[in-house]
Amino acid sequence: MGQPQTQLQQGRFDTRKTPDGGVVVELSGPWLLEHGAPTFAAFQSILKREKPSRILYEASHLEQWDSSVISFLVQASQEFATRKIAEDRSGLPDGLRRLVELALAVPERSGAARGEGPREPILARIGISARWLGESINEGLGFVGRCAIAFAKLFTGKARYRTEDLMVVIQQCGADAVGIVTLISFLVGTILAFMGAVQLSQFGASIYVADLVGIGMAREMGAMMTAIIMSGRTGAAFAAQLGSMKVTQEIDALTTMGISPFEFLVLPRMIALFLMMPLLCAFSDVVGMLGGAAVGVGMLDVPFKSYYRETIHAVSITNFMLGLIKSAAYGLLIAIAGCFYGFKCGSSSSAVGDAATGAVVAGIVMVVVACGLFAVVTNIIGI
Amino acid sequence: MAEQTRTPGKPHITVRNLTMAFGSFVLMRDLNFVVNHGDVFIIMGGSGCGKSTLLRHLIGLIEPAKGEILYDGFNFTRAEPEDRERLLRRFGILYQSGALFSSLTLIENVSLPLGEFTKLPPSQIREIAALKLALVGLKGFEEYYPNQISGGMQKRAGLARAMALDPEILFFDEPSAGLDPISSRLLDDLILELRESLGATIVVVTHELQSIFTIANNSVFLDTDTRTMIAQGNPKDLRDHCEEAKVRRFLTRGGDQSMAA
Numbered sequence: 001m002g003q004p005q006t007q008l009q010q011g012r013f014d015t016r017k018t019p020d021g022g023v024v025v026e027l028s029g030p031w032l033l034e035h036g037a038p039t040f041a042a043f044q045s046i047l048k049r050e051k052p053s054r055i056l057y058e059a060s061h062l063e064q065w066d067s068s069v070i071s072f073l074v075q076a077s078q079e080f081a082t083r084k085i086a087e088d089r090s091g092l093p094d095g096l097r098r099l100v101e102l103a104l105a106v107p108e109r110s111g112a113a114r115g116e117g118p119r120e121p122i123l124a125r126i127g128i129s130a131r132w133l134g135e136s137i138n139e140g141l142g143f144v145g146r147c148a149i150a151f152a153k154l155f156t157g158k159a160r161y162r163t164e165d166l167m168v169v170i171q172q173c174g175a176d177a178v179g180i181v182t183l184i185s186f187l188v189g190t191i192l193a194f195m196g197a198v199q200l201s202q203f204g205a206s207i208y209v210a211d212l213v214g215i216g217m218a219r220e221m222g223a224m225m226t227a228i229i230m231s232g233r234t235g236a237a238f239a240a241q242l243g244s245m246k247v248t249q250e251i252d253a254l255t256t257m258g259i260s261p262f263e264f265l266v267l268p269r270m271i272a273l274f275l276m277m278p279l280l281c282a283f284s285d286v287v288g289m290l291g292g293a294a295v296g297v298g299m300l301d302v303p304f305k306s307y308y309r310e311t312i313h314a315v316s317i318t319n320f321m322l323g324l325i326k327s328a329a330y331g332l333l334i335a336i337a338g339c340f341y342g343f344k345c346g347s348s349s350s351a352v353g354d355a356a357t358g359a360v361v362a363g364i365v366m367v368v369v370a371c372g373l374f375a376v377v378t379n380i381i382g383i
Numbered sequence: 384m385a386e387q388t389r390t391p392g393k394p395h396i397t398v399r400n401l402t403m404a405f406g407s408f409v410l411m412r413d414l415n416f417v418v419n420h421g422d423v424f425i426i427m428g429g430s431g432c433g434k435s436t437l438l439r440h441l442i443g444l445i446e447p448a449k450g451e452i453l454y455d456g457f458n459f460t461r462a463e464p465e466d467r468e469r470l471l472r473r474f475g476i477l478y479q480s481g482a483l484f485s486s487l488t489l490i491e492n493v494s495l496p497l498g499e500f501t502k503l504p505p506s507q508i509r510e511i512a513a514l515k516l517a518l519v520g521l522k523g524f525e526e527y528y529p530n531q532i533s534g535g536m537q538k539r540a541g542l543a544r545a546m547a548l549d550p551e552i553l554f555f556d557e558p559s560a561g562l563d564p565i566s567s568r569l570l571d572d573l574i575l576e577l578r579e580s581l582g583a584t585i586v587v588v589t590h591e592l593q594s595i596f597t598i599a600n601n602s603v604f605l606d607t608d609t610r611t612m613i614a615q616g617n618p619k620d621l622r623d624h625c626e627e628a629k630v631r632r633f634l635t636r637g638g639d640q641s642m643a644a
Contacts, residue, residue, distance in 0.1 A: 165486070248481075249478040249480055252482065253478060253482040253484075255444065256442050257471070257496050258468040258469075258471045258499075259495075259496075
């Protein structure tokens, strides 16, 4: 190793021909993973060129070694076997030789390698996806059906759940969410106001910002923003809670105790969100209107009293109630998405993460779709 | 206990032509065995052969692909949901991880089935639950949450919950997995104690030889290669006289001479 090394010293190998057509591989330097080691490909090209009949090793200059050299030698050995080159490992240090032999001792178990099979043709893949889609729709409907049965039991007073659990969930998805709902709603209110103000002030109609923000918050944005917050906050939490209960077999334990997990776990969560969403929504409406007022009063010089009167005048009780009804429906959808993905969760910790992600995505998609349906229906019946 | 002979007791659990499958993948087929009243019955076999899956079939968490499971002659597999639920209440199940409800304290965990299925007043439920916890050596830990106690204690608490309704059959899924030798020995003693005092039938999934020879008087051996059961009977007899070398090898930790040849 006479050459100057500026970087970390790397292990290296040199080859030397013997008179009888063999090749001696000389390993030298420190072969350590952290320093990097020569790749097998480099050796392979030498093999191709030299076409040796047998291989010998020489390792007197090998300083330190770890898995890097073992991996190199095992690959080499497999290559020799396919090229029918004799190999003499007696030149290697004892421990190294034994490890290499250990690695080569057990043949690969047939069928153990699990790599990707041959790719299915496109039509087959479409078919598989279609079947998978059908199955998951079926599964979803089954879940909704079981929730419906649990609700029916609730109304006949036979449902089994603990009131303490219900109260805890109500607190988690009600009172505990007020802070974030306040922040987001206030900001949405101000954003709506700014958007309107740019256009309306051109006509000198700044006062109508109050109408825009009031109706916008009450009818759409209050319910929508709380739904999105709750989907990210509570829907994900439901999926993660139920998912980890599945992993720890708590759900199995309930089932075999003869307690329906739908009544015991899903029902309180659905009731809690169904009850809390309208409250949060009403709160969000008011905070959003305050946000609008802050812009109206602070930047557009509308007196607060006029802004207040304009808002009261613009927002009808129908708009307000419509928002609340929507938010209750969104609450049910979010709870269903959260619990569904929680129950579907596999039995590993990464599956819990997937369940939470799935719950949030499905929750938001369903909320937006429902919002569209509400818009169509209210348009048809003329509210 | 070693002299525990197989009393010609009445069959308690009868498994008939059971096939376990996930989709088109058959895990085990043609399982036929009987567990008698008062047996300590072991389901054994190598890792991943479907022992726990068989247990999940027995307690109705998975539906058999084929065949049926009978309890005291009553067909569990084809039962109506209400009958099945009634039967489930006579089971006590200790899951591999304990499966305690993490949001409830130990005493609440044990009280839960009592509260759901008996008409006892709350004070009495508490007393009984405390008694069950004392039986498994957890007196004084009533108000702890499951994550505040050790794995071995969680298992014992799980056992207390499984025993809450004085079950006729107790199922154990790998009871000694993850326990130190002493705790695992104590759990074995507890299992035998329960069998003696309650007269319960006990089904255990395990591959701990030490436990198998200490507690069992009957067993079934599942084999991955042939995808069915290849032996049945008292594990000690199987160790000494089983015709299947595979079973003898398993029960002697691979030390069977005839196999080494």
